[in-house]
Amino acid sequence: MTQENRYRAYTLRNYKELPQIKNLSPEEIEAIEVVGRVLPFKANNYVVNELIDWNNIPDDPMFTLTFPRKEMLSPSHYNQVLKMLDMDTRDDVYKEKINKIRLKLNPNPAGQKQNVPTMTGDKLHGMQHKYRETVLFFPSQGQTCHAYCTFCFRWPQFSGMSDLKFAMKEADLLHKYLKRKKKVTDVLFTGGDPLTASAKALSSYIEPLLTEEFAHIRTIRIGSKALSYWPYRFLTDKDADNLIELFEKVNKAGKNLAYQAHFNHPKELSTKAVKLAIERIQNTGAQIRTQSPLLRKINNHPDIWAEMWKKQVDLGCIPYYMFVARDTGSKAFFEVPLDKAWDIFRKAYSSVSGIARTVRGPSMSAFPGKVIITGVTEMKGEKVFVLKFLQCRNPKLVGIPFFAKHDPKATWLDQLKPAFGESEFFYEKENLLGKKVEEDVLWE
Numbered sequence: 001m002t003q004e005n006r007y008r009a010y011t012l013r014n015y016k017e018l019p020q021i022k023n024l025s026p027e028e029i030e031a032i033e034v035v036g037r038v039l040p041f042k043a044n045n046y047v048v049n050e051l052i053d054w055n056n057i058p059d060d061p062m063f064t065l066t067f068p069r070k071e072m073l074s075p076s077h078y079n080q081v082l083k084m085l086d087m088d089t090r091d092d093v094y095k096e097k098i099n100k101i102r103l104k105l106n107p108n109p110a111g112q113k114q115n116v117p118t119m120t121g122d123k124l125h126g127m128q129h130k131y132r133e134t135v136l137f138f139p140s141q142g143q144t145c146h147a148y149c150t151f152c153f154r155w156p157q158f159s160g161m162s163d164l165k166f167a168m169k170e171a172d173l174l175h176k177y178l179k180r181k182k183k184v185t186d187v188l189f190t191g192g193d194p195l196t197a198s199a200k201a202l203s204s205y206i207e208p209l210l211t212e213e214f215a216h217i218r219t220i221r222i223g224s225k226a227l228s229y230w231p232y233r234f235l236t237d238k239d240a241d242n243l244i245e246l247f248e249k250v251n252k253a254g255k256n257l258a259y260q261a262h263f264n265h266p267k268e269l270s271t272k273a274v275k276l277a278i279e280r281i282q283n284t285g286a287q288i289r290t291q292s293p294l295l296r297k298i299n300n301h302p303d304i305w306a307e308m309w310k311k312q313v314d315l316g317c318i319p320y321y322m323f324v325a326r327d328t329g330s331k332a333f334f335e336v337p338l339d340k341a342w343d344i345f346r347k348a349y350s351s352v353s354g355i356a357r358t359v360r361g362p363s364m365s366a367f368p369g370k371v372i373i374t375g376v377t378e379m380k381g382e383k384v385f386v387l388k389f390l391q392c393r394n395p396k397l398v399g400i401p402f403f404a405k406h407d408p409k410a411t412w413l414d415q416l417k418p419a420f421g422e423s424e425f426f427y428e429k430e431n432l433l434g435k436k437v438e439e440d441v442l443w444e
Ligand SMILES: *Cc1c(COP(=O)(O)O)cnc(C)c1O
Pocket: 128, 130, 131, 134, 135, 136, 188, 365, 370, 390, 391
């Protein structure tokens, strides 16, 4: 191993050892100290040395993606924490105050807890089953990441707020659950980043799924940011070869290994290491699909998306989702109104060839499902958003267009009102999403 592929994390405790920190102003350092106590902060040597442009601080997108900045907290929260900088972080009063702020930042959006399945009365906390075909699994060893994104909505999982942790210890329960659910075709391993788990831990979850009992499971999906934050995971890490072998085994068993890669900016696709890692994954027979939220200060321009999608296609990856940033954490810093999001999507989409137009968006993962904005238009003299479900708790509602009153400022589904003076959206009628749906179409 060389210096560059030996993983080294930088957190509040040691980031000042970085020579690049000399480029920061005292205000920027203070912001890291303050905001980093509320939102999780972790960078690593690859992010610091190969992705961040230290001549472009603080506006460099990769810096903003991983280093806390002042505006990520409201002025009142910022000042509260600033006054607490001298306190012992193990002090109960300190912890309580910090947790109070964290709870105000809505750490559990889109009813994630409501989608935790049960089996013989027990809640299966490491799983989420919201859409009939796909079960999400959060391996307990994968509840961290190789670096932390400042926009992340999963941060309660890493910041010691343990009652919000979805992680499940036993692979056994996952397998028992899936054995019964014959309509499930996809298991999506997520986190945190499931690829922070060892190849051995991942094998214990995945290999049993390759047997005859699980013939209904067709696709093993892995949602990960390791390609952008630590491509050496696939190249030189101690168990990189074992991980690659595991991917090969999935394909040899006649199933798909679908790798859902999180890339937020074209810069993440530019290094030699990421290109080699992508190639290595593809050589196992796996396909890589890509996704990212749309984020102010990181990628809120159509040219950035077009460049990102083109680069992905060049590297043999399939553009998959553009998400609207969730209503949590530092959302106020990153948010882009839906109207603007649609405009960026459309301009980027129309500037690439059909090969890259596999991407869907902008999509909100909201309580009822994944809702995309398919257009802004005028109907019956009213300006409206045209929306539809890409995914829904009730699969019968997928793909049906519906309309919301146009609102240039709205940033999330819950701020939208039905168009044409109606009192409810179509899916709110007749309990189309409620308990009965689960019994009818999800859990049988
Ligand atoms: C997005 C998502 C999935 C997967 O949806 P696909 O459209 O199949 O990629 C599954 N579960 C949840 C909760 C999701 O948000």
